Amino acid sequence: MEKSFFERVFDVTRKIPIGKVTSYGAIAKHIGSPQSARMVGWALNKSEILDPPIPAHRVVNRNGLLTGKIHFANRNTMVELLKSEGISIKDNQVVNFEGHFWQPE
DNA sequence: TTAGTGACTGTAG
DNA sequence: GCTACAGCCACTA
Numbered sequence: 001m002e003k004s005f006f007e008r009v010f011d012v013t014r015k016i017p018i019g020k021v022t023s024y025g026a027i028a029k030h031i032g033s034p035q036s037a038r039m040v041g042w043a044l045n046k047s048e049i050l051d052p053p054i055p056a057h058r059v060v061n062r063n064g065l066l067t068g069k070i071h072f073a074n075r076n077t078m079v080e081l082l083k084s085e086g087i088s089i090k091d092n093q094v095v096n097f098e099g100h101f102w103q104p105e
Numbered sequence: 106t107t108a109g110t111g112a113c114t115g116t117a118g
Numbered sequence: 119g120c121t122a123c124a125g126c127c128a129c130t131a
């Protein structure tokens with residue numbers, strides 16, 4: 001039994017270290033479908049109903065832009081969480097994105 | 106069962 | 119440099 005695409009996304013996302021961020025594309029690539037980054041976002045959307053919750057706030061698009069924050073109940077939640085982990089956010093974007101970037105394995 | 110949708114990305118104009 | 123379009127796969131109605 002292999003894990004579904006869905007579960008792999010969570011598996012990778014959970015491995016993101018504190019203070020680090022990654023992109024949908026990086027996760028999708030790790031799973032094996034670089035062009036299915038949309039699926040990653042879709043999966044993360046479902047993640048909030050899971051237990052335990054997935055650190056979806058550490059996943060941003062390839063520009064370091066917090067596009068996913070619009071799906072949080074409060075649009076400041078994602079920013080605040082990242083800031084509390086030592087990541088600076090400016091204008092919905094990760095400051096020094098490449099410096100904080102983390103890639104699975 | 107078929108059709109529609111999605112937290113993206115890369116290429117082309 | 120910016121805008122537009124197509125592709126990708128899994129899930130829900």
